Amino acid sequence: MLIxxxxxxxxxxxxxxxxxxxxxRxxxxQWEDLAHRAVASTADGYHYRITVDDRAIDLQDPYLSADQRQLIRGVLDEGA
Structure with missing residues (x-):
């Protein structure tokens, strides 16, 4: 297996x-079991890309800060 x-x-x-x-090896x-568990535990949530001027970040729910969550909700509700 190549990891x-x-x-x-x-x-x-x-x-x-x-x-x-x-x-x-x-x-x-042990490595293969660990790799399978790590890949299987990927969260099933929304993925986001926030771009501010020329800077972009990729995020995944549920791993959002309160500020990120507030910004996403606000732009999705009020943006064009």
Missing amino acids: TVTRSGGFAGGEEERELDTAG LDAS
């Missing part, structure tokens, strides 16, 4: 990608 993790953002705005191939079953 890939990509991390982006932060102050520098860079991106880092790492791969782990479980083939031939003594601990392969």
Whole structure:
């Protein structure tokens, strides 16, 4: 099994990608079980992209701050 993790953002705005191939590893079953559990636990909610001028962020419900939730509700209710 090939597992890939990509991390982006932060102050520098860079991106880092790492791969782990479980083939031939003594601990392969632990990694594979963990990967299956991690992918299965994805929240079933709305996805949002908020763009303010030239800056965009991607968000997923239920992981929204109170300010993000208020902004989303307001724009969806009052926006054109």
